[in-house]
Amino acid sequence: MEKNEKLLEIHHLRKDYGNGPVLKDVSLDVHKGEVLVLIGPSGCGKSTFLRCMNGLESIQSGEILLDGQVISGDKTKWSEVRQKIGMVFQSYELFPHMTVIDNVLLGPLKVQKRNRQEAEEEAKKLLERVGLLDKKDVYPRQLSGGQKQRVAIVRALIMKPEIMLFDEVTAALDPEMVREVLDVMLELAKGGSTMVIVTHEMQFARAVADQVVFLDGGEIVEMDAPEAFFNCPKTKRAQKFLNTFTFESKDE
Amino acid sequence: MQDLGIRVLFMGNNFIRLLGGLWITIKISLISVVLSIFLGILLGMVMTLKNPITRCITKVYLEFIRIMPQLVLLFLVYFGATKTFGVQLSGQVSAVVVFTLWGTAEMGDLVRGALISIPKHQYESGAALGLENIQIYRYIIIPQTLRRLIPLAINLTTRMIKTTSLIVLIGVVEVLKVAQQIIEANRYTVPDSALWIYGTVFFLYFLACWPISLLATWLEKKWKN
Numbered sequence: 001m002e003k004n005e006k007l008l009e010i011h012h013l014r015k016d017y018g019n020g021p022v023l024k025d026v027s028l029d030v031h032k033g034e035v036l037v038l039i040g041p042s043g044c045g046k047s048t049f050l051r052c053m054n055g056l057e058s059i060q061s062g063e064i065l066l067d068g069q070v071i072s073g074d075k076t077k078w079s080e081v082r083q084k085i086g087m088v089f090q091s092y093e094l095f096p097h098m099t100v101i102d103n104v105l106l107g108p109l110k111v112q113k114r115n116r117q118e119a120e121e122e123a124k125k126l127l128e129r130v131g132l133l134d135k136k137d138v139y140p141r142q143l144s145g146g147q148k149q150r151v152a153i154v155r156a157l158i159m160k161p162e163i164m165l166f167d168e169v170t171a172a173l174d175p176e177m178v179r180e181v182l183d184v185m186l187e188l189a190k191g192g193s194t195m196v197i198v199t200h201e202m203q204f205a206r207a208v209a210d211q212v213v214f215l216d217g218g219e220i221v222e223m224d225a226p227e228a229f230f231n232c233p234k235t236k237r238a239q240k241f242l243n244t245f246t247f248e249s250k251d252e
Numbered sequence: 253m254q255d256l257g258i259r260v261l262f263m264g265n266n267f268i269r270l271l272g273g274l275w276i277t278i279k280i281s282l283i284s285v286v287l288s289i290f291l292g293i294l295l296g297m298v299m300t301l302k303n304p305i306t307r308c309i310t311k312v313y314l315e316f317i318r319i320m321p322q323l324v325l326l327f328l329v330y331f332g333a334t335k336t337f338g339v340q341l342s343g344q345v346s347a348v349v350v351f352t353l354w355g356t357a358e359m360g361d362l363v364r365g366a367l368i369s370i371p372k373h374q375y376e377s378g379a380a381l382g383l384e385n386i387q388i389y390r391y392i393i394i395p396q397t398l399r400r401l402i403p404l405a406i407n408l409t410t411r412m413i414k415t416t417s418l419i420v421l422i423g424v425v426e427v428l429k430v431a432q433q434i435i436e437a438n439r440y441t442v443p444d445s446a447l448w449i450y451g452t453v454f455f456l457y458f459l460a461c462w463p464i465s466l467l468a469t470w471l472e473k474k475w476k477n
């Protein structure tokens with residue numbers, strides 16, 4: 001695998017919802033097969049950043065390239081680009097009127113116009129991989145939060161995206177369901193998938209990341225390998241942020 | 253003689269006439285409902301626009317229709333249109349016009365409610381899969397909207413069937429009018445037929461509305477997410 005090949009490039013991105021910049025001059029490269037974990041305090045623009053990457057938000061200036069092609073222009077065919085950039089959101093966003101398998105098949109059949117039988121075979125294989133094959137004919141309302149998120153991941157995966165974006169996919173889950181979802185992502189990472197993950201699970205970040213990106217105040221403050229970042233963060237802001245995850249024992 | 257008022261029901265073709273009257277009632281309701289659903293979907297979509305002019309117009313329309321008693325609307329269209337614009341509308345056509353005006357307002361509001369109740373992330377997760385806008389509506393938004401809407405539309409149908417009893421007053425011979433005629437015609441021979449005839453009308457209304465209500469309840473349960 002060519003690790004140095006740039007898959008997604010973001011140059012000097014600026015995003016403003018209309019009341020001051022949320023992202024000011026952010027640049028970032030994501031290489032093929034790389035797992036980036038994006039962390040930072042709530043409201044610092046992590047979701048916004050991910051949403052800019054697949055065009056759910058317009059950007060005010062800067063450039064986004066996928067495979068060397070500019071995708072942030074006016075003429076971008078987003079429906080084509082988004083097949084290459086899979087995304088899973090925080091809220092359970094399965095389509096409630098469709099069964100699990102129909103949720104998974106909507107993209108392959110209607111967007112990619114794939115053969116039904118072939119797509120269904122693959123859907124089953126993927127559902128099996130996340131342990132949900134027996135749920136293929138149930139409706140989302142009959143699933144737990146963790147199961148829904150695993151289906152949402154399968155729904156994105158079946159499009160064979162070149163890169164996957166995960167926006168706090170475990171944040172709305174009960175604690176006992178977090179693990180089953182993180183395990184699926186960890187397995188994807190081991191399989192060589194390119195991913196950008198926003199998460200508040202620091203243990204997970206440490207385990208899964210090739211690079212940790214710390215975002216604060218609308219800019220990338222620090223970026224480093226996970227060991228280095230978590231053991232000795234260089235900036236004050238990163239230190240302060242990491243401290244919010246540790247507790248002092250009451251006896252000390 | 254006076255023992256069996258029900259006799260009147262089976263004299264001549266009285267019962268068939270009642271059924272004929274019921275058919276008029278149902279026909280007017282169904283035509284109005286179908287028109288209301290089409291126009292209501294359009295109105296509902298217009299109502300979700302942020303444009304202040306369409307907002308204002310649709311709002312005034314909705315309020316106007318809601319405040320006006322249906323009977324006043326019927327008189328307004330049946331007598332008013334004839335006198336003022338010289339258009340000769342039959343009672344049945346006037347009834348369809350009024351019930352469509354009313355149904356469109358009701359449906360429009362229901363459609364608007366159904367549309368805005370679909371969460372934003374349903375649109376976004378469709379977009380994130382690479383679906384085009386039209387596909388997002390076709391496969392994700394409209395099916396969910398319809399599921400919320402159809403039970404409500406069915407309820408509206410039953411309400412319309414009940415409200416059609418007003419159109420007697422603009423001279424349409426529907427089930428209630430037929431009932432009156434039968435009672436009148438037999439006033440001297442069977443003075444107590446009123447209870448029986450109106451009782452039959454009650455049952456006819458019930459038979460028309462009840463299955464529709466059941467269907468609505470069943471669909472509502474089936475589609476509950």
Ligand SMILES: Nc1ncnc2c1ncn2[C@@H]1O[C@H](COP(=O)(O)OP(=O)(O)O)[C@@H](O)[C@H]1O
Pocket residue numbers: 017022040041042043044045046047048049
């Ligand atoms: N649609 C929007 N309109 C206006 N402001 C927004 C919108 N979405 C997010 N913001 C603002 O942008 C900032 C970053 O939000 P977000 O990207 O959701 O942060 P994070 O995901 O890091 O918590 C916040 O101040 C938020 O209030």
Ligand SMILES: [Mg+2]
Pocket residue numbers: 046047048168
């Ligand atoms: Mg967020």
